[in-house]
Amino acid sequence: MNRRDFTLAKLKGLGNTIIDDVEKNTVPAVKVPSRGTSNIVYDQDKRYYVLGDRYGQRSLGNVKQIKKVAQMVSMANFCKGLVETQKTATIREMYYVSEGWDVDFGSQDESNLIGEDLEVTLGIAREDLGLMPEEDGASVYGNITIKDDDVEINAAKSGKSGYSISPTIDDVEFVDHDVQRVIAVETMGMFHRMVQEKAYKKFDTLIVGLKGQAARATRRFLKRVNEELHLPVYICNDGDPWGFHIAMVIISGSAKLAHVNHDLATPDAKFMGVTASDIINYDLPTDPLKDIDVLRLKELAKDPRYKNEFWQNEIKKMLKIGKKAEQQSFSKYGLEYVVDTYFPEKLDSM
Amino acid sequence: MNRRDFTLAKLKGLGNTIIDDVEKNTVPAVKVPSRGTSNIVYDQDKRYYVLGDRYGQRSLGNVKQIKKVAQMVSMANFCKGLVETQKTATIREMYYVSEGWDVDFGSQDESNLIGEDLEVTLGIAREDLGLMPEEDGASVYGNITIKDDDVEINAAKSGKSGYSISPTIDDVEFVDHDVQRVIAVETMGMFHRMVQEKAYKKFDTLIVGLKGQAARATRRFLKRVNEELHLPVYICNDGDPWGFHIAMVIISGSAKLAHVNHDLATPDAKFMGVTASDIINYDLPTDPLKDIDVLRLKELAKDPRYKNEFWQNEIKKMLKIGKKAEQQSFSKYGLEYVVDTYFPEKLDSM
Known part of the structure; x- marks a missing residue:
């Protein structure tokens, strides 16, 4: 079953539970898995955060919940239309669309929350429902050919800024490639440096320009090239807690998105960015750690995603040198x- | 003379004035046009801000200025290397490169300022010197074929997110196109909406996704398609002072960049975004103006770029409805x- 049919089946399932309840003369209710902190668990085997098995009920029998159920069903119905017509809407458009309903949202925060409720209830990402974020994903440069509708695109022939990962990246087919690996860098400055120095040729690699915190579409792309094309993924970020964590969210997902990490996390991706050891070994120009950097590093040290020896050592070392x-x-x-x-020295050491 | 040769000639000119001074046994000095507020003038004929004719001297005879002159010459020399080898560096890399000089910069602010000094002294944009910003430009979708090095790219066949304008957009050649106009929108959400609804076909248009405030590369692209291909440019932004001003900076440039507006401003571009009149006529969902919006609208009302009747009326109307x-x-x-x-109604009314 393809993703679209799977999504439609899930949406129909939601509708059917409500119809079943009505036909059985019971008050319709929807089971919504809990996204509370106590229900977010780091799964050692999967190597990312998942949701535990606690859930709540949204019941039409509860006056306070009637509107939420109605909004959820209205949104699900709207999404069904999107999926069937192969369209998408931004989560901002979704919010405005509700102005035409009797149960419109008071703010976008409210519609986003119902969107997350749908994600978590159906166990699928909102992108599969046709609900897209505002922003595009990363830039990709290098010898991979993808097919989007009937157009074939080679990411080495899309201009200096490469191919832009669109929010609908799951509709894209990987046709062909001639690379051994994927190297993702944090900034477009470094992306352009790598393109200019022909890093794609030197390392037989795709170059991915993350543009800071990786968009969900970027994370899908990295997961797909890793799992479908069996390409190792290396993430080369700045040597500071923020660079570390941009990489870690790609690798092990975020706690907030525990319910979709199975679609977003790439546990086999490797951090190949600047470490405290690099700062010392390469005598790099540095900035002193700010208070907020120190605080963040201490948080990371306690985070289950950073519990291995490599991270514990590097975090300690960075705190020690203060740079x-x-x-x-x-x-x-x-x-x-x-x-x-x-880069050659880092790749050798991996 | 192409832009590269022109840039090299300018750089040599700077070097020669210093050598001439030395040979004439006078103290070398460089004339740097003033970027102070009092030297920034709105030019009614050109319809953008320009610099007046005041300038300062940077002299090796002044102890306080020696380092600045040395930094300027070092940067000019580095840029000469970039232009000759057809490479670029980000302004961040430029800052780090100076660590290898005897006159390194204390911070990136310092190196950015010297970069602006070079721009203003030579009368060319820093991109021509090979100094690039971190960020890429807008996304372009539609039937235009461009040539970047030996690669031809059609912006209707580059994927759903289109062709990304790279910082080196001036090296790109326009090969062919089959459109009547260019419609630029503020958000990527609206860009994707237009692609999905086939606006490129309905309006024979290129679609440009600005991603908020337009990057310098985007402004160069819009200016080039307007002036080289004679395509009218319409800018369709949100109906608020920030949307207005994103459009106005594309049209009439910014005061801060008065010294390069001749390369960046597109005075014939037209605002086709949401107006206060649209809010009323289409009964749109609105948000109330915040204090900061009101303040900004009042500033715009006094700005020479907004002095025509259309803008004065729309600003007044927005302040009146408070939405x-x-x-x-x-x-x-x-x-x-x-x-x-x-969009058809707006295009008709233009």
């Missing part, structure tokens, strides 16, 4: 250094 | 409405 460094700081040694010297 | 509206709010009438009804 952080950006990947672009390698240009102290010339623009080419990062591609000609640093 | 603002986003373009996506048209989805109250269904997702297709904005493309099927609103």
